Amino acid sequence: MFVAPAFAQELETEADQNGHTEVGVEHGSTGVFPPFDSSTYPSQLLWLAITFGLFYLFLKKVVLPRIGGILEVRSDRIAQDLDQAARLKEESDAALAAYEQELADAKAKAGAIGQEARDVAKAEADAERKKVEASLESRLSEAEARIALIKDAAMRDVSQIAEETTGLIVQELLGSKTDKAAVSAAVKAVRG
Amino acid sequence: MADDPITQFQISKLVPIEIGGLDFSFTNSSLFMVATVATASAFLYLTTSSRGLVPSRLQSVSEMSYEFVANMLRDAAGTAGMKFFPLVFSLFTFVLVANMFGMFPYFFTVTSQIIVTFALALLVIGTVLVYGFWKHGFKFLKLFVPSGVPAAVLPMVVIIEIISFLSRPISLSVRLFANMLAGHITLKVFAGFIVSLSSLGAIGIGGAILPLIMTIAITALEFLVSFLQAYVFAVLACMYLNDAVHPGH
Numbered sequence: 001m002f003v004a005p006a007f008a009q010e011l012e013t014e015a016d017q018n019g020h021t022e023v024g025v026e027h028g029s030t031g032v033f034p035p036f037d038s039s040t041y042p043s044q045l046l047w048l049a050i051t052f053g054l055f056y057l058f059l060k061k062v063v064l065p066r067i068g069g070i071l072e073v074r075s076d077r078i079a080q081d082l083d084q085a086a087r088l089k090e091e092s093d094a095a096l097a098a099y100e101q102e103l104a105d106a107k108a109k110a111g112a113i114g115q116e117a118r119d120v121a122k123a124e125a126d127a128e129r130k131k132v133e134a135s136l137e138s139r140l141s142e143a144e145a146r147i148a149l150i151k152d153a154a155m156r157d158v159s160q161i162a163e164e165t166t167g168l169i170v171q172e173l174l175g176s177k178t179d180k181a182a183v184s185a186a187v188k189a190v191r192g
Numbered sequence: 193m194a195d196d197p198i199t200q201f202q203i204s205k206l207v208p209i210e211i212g213g214l215d216f217s218f219t220n221s222s223l224f225m226v227a228t229v230a231t232a233s234a235f236l237y238l239t240t241s242s243r244g245l246v247p248s249r250l251q252s253v254s255e256m257s258y259e260f261v262a263n264m265l266r267d268a269a270g271t272a273g274m275k276f277f278p279l280v281f282s283l284f285t286f287v288l289v290a291n292m293f294g295m296f297p298y299f300f301t302v303t304s305q306i307i308v309t310f311a312l313a314l315l316v317i318g319t320v321l322v323y324g325f326w327k328h329g330f331k332f333l334k335l336f337v338p339s340g341v342p343a344a345v346l347p348m349v350v351i352i353e354i355i356s357f358l359s360r361p362i363s364l365s366v367r368l369f370a371n372m373l374a375g376h377i378t379l380k381v382f383a384g385f386i387v388s389l390s391s392l393g394a395i396g397i398g399g400a401i402l403p404l405i406m407t408i409a410i411t412a413l414e415f416l417v418s419f420l421q422a423y424v425f426a427v428l429a430c431m432y433l434n435d436a437v438h439p440g441h
Binding site for chain 2 (some may be wrong): 033034035036037039040041042043044045046048049051052054055056058059060062063064066068069070071073074078129185
């Protein structure tokens with residue numbers, strides 16, 4: 001059996017009942033369309049008032065303040081955390097700046113120390129070089145003096161040797177003793 | 193007849209109670225109101241009980257619905273409207289959970305009862321009226337007199353404004369009621385086709401695939417409608433409450 005014809009029939013009987021009288025009892029209590037059955041209204045209104053009223057009070061007194069509180073605490077907490085994050089960022093920025101400042105200082109100081117050390121080393125090296133040069137100079141002049149001395153001595157020896165040699169050669173050739181003074185004069189004359 | 197599409201809206205007494213000649217029985221409707229309220233309360237209460245700074249998934253759901261409704265109300269009625277936040281949040285949650293409960297097979301849909309939706313709509317309009325007159329006195333009536341309208345057509349406009357104001361509770365309640373009612377009837381009818389057709393043998397079973405596909409599609413649509421109608425109800429409530437806070441247009 002189809003429902004649709006049955007439904008149509010149902011509606012017809014309902015229309016009949018609504019049109020004529022409310023006596024006919026087909027289904028339920030009175031046979032009118034249930035939502036329009038005014039005999040159920042007092043009960044529905046009463047129970048709606050009770051249930052909805054309690055619901056309203058419960059939400060108003062308990063649930064909504066609680067959810068509102070949760071949301072407020074959360075937004076407070078988020079704001080607080082954001083503040084703290086900003087503060088920490090500031091601190092870290094300051095620390096970074098201080099670190100960089102310190103680093104720059106240290107670099108400058110290291111440069112200065114290096115420069116100073118270089119200067120000192122250079123000055124020392126210069127002094128050392130000067131000392132060595134001076135000592136070399138003095139030894140050189142000393143050596144030159146000695147050479148001159150030796151040369152003089154050697155020159156003096158040369159004339160003596162020449163005189164002696166000349167004396168000996170003359171003695172051998174002439175077979176007589178030579179006048180020392182004459183030889184020496186001769187040698188001097190030759191040497192010029 | 194168990195499977196006609198109207199039976200699902202039938203109200204049956206579970207605990208008969210009668211006071212002063214009026215029937216205040218605890219019915220299946222009452223049961224599902226209790227279930228709706230209990231489920232929504234328990235969910236909201238338990239998921240937020242740990243008060244996690246980092247929310248769990250379920251706690252996020254509660255928080256998101258809180259902020260969703262709060263933004264909705266703030267956009268419509270401004271910061272001054274936030275005093276109605278518990279009301280709007282309760283309405284939205286109640287309607288949403290009731291609608292979603294209705295999507296379970298064999299469950300009763302509280303919001304498919306016109307008296308329930310009408311009562312909720314009246315609650316909104318009543319709040320607007322009471323708060324509006326309490327806060328603004330007779331200046332609240334400026335609500336019906338838009339500024340900048342020529343005096344000649346003013347009476348006409350005022351009449352239209354009054355009619356539109358009076359029709360608000362009706363449109364607000366009928367919109368929700370009709371959507372839920374029509375959706376559930378459609379679902380039931382199409383699902384009924386499947387049963388009827390498949391009892392006709394092989395060809396019938398083949399033909400029953402069409403209403404089956406329709407039923408699946410309409411089920412998805414109904415979930416959307418359930419949420420959307422709760423949202424629409426809450427948004428309109430916000431806009432009406434805005435009138436109570438700022439009566440001048």
